[in-house]
Amino acid sequence: FGTGHFTLPLVTTLKPEFLKLSCNLVADMTHTGSQIAELRDLIHPYGGEIIAEHVDTPEKLETLRTLGVEFAQGFYLGRPMERNMAFSPKLRADIASKTLAHMPIVGACLRSVMGS
DSSP: OSSSTHHHHHHHHOOOOOEEEEHHHHHHHHHHHHHHHHHHHHHHTOOOOOOOOOOOOOOHHEOOOOOOOOOOTTTTTTTOOOOOTOOHHHHHHHOOOOOGGGGGGHHHHHHHTTTT
């Protein structure tokens, strides 16, 4: 969300389970924080969640948490990797030590996916 033709009325009509924020919205949250909060308020009542991309600093992650965004991806959380590396013991330990692991929804999803 944030680029292309996906609009607030369309979000209201489709009620997506997950709404992924474009890097444009995440890059400058001092100006877009109110838009992110508006999206959260729009989709949380029916159980929808927001996924933020391009989270590359701990400050961005903390700001997103403050805005009620509990799913994120980006270089701060982990670099792209080969598929066979995705569930290595080292990666599990790295994820467990990240700030992300204490976020209720994301932490539960990671534990579920990783089987721990």
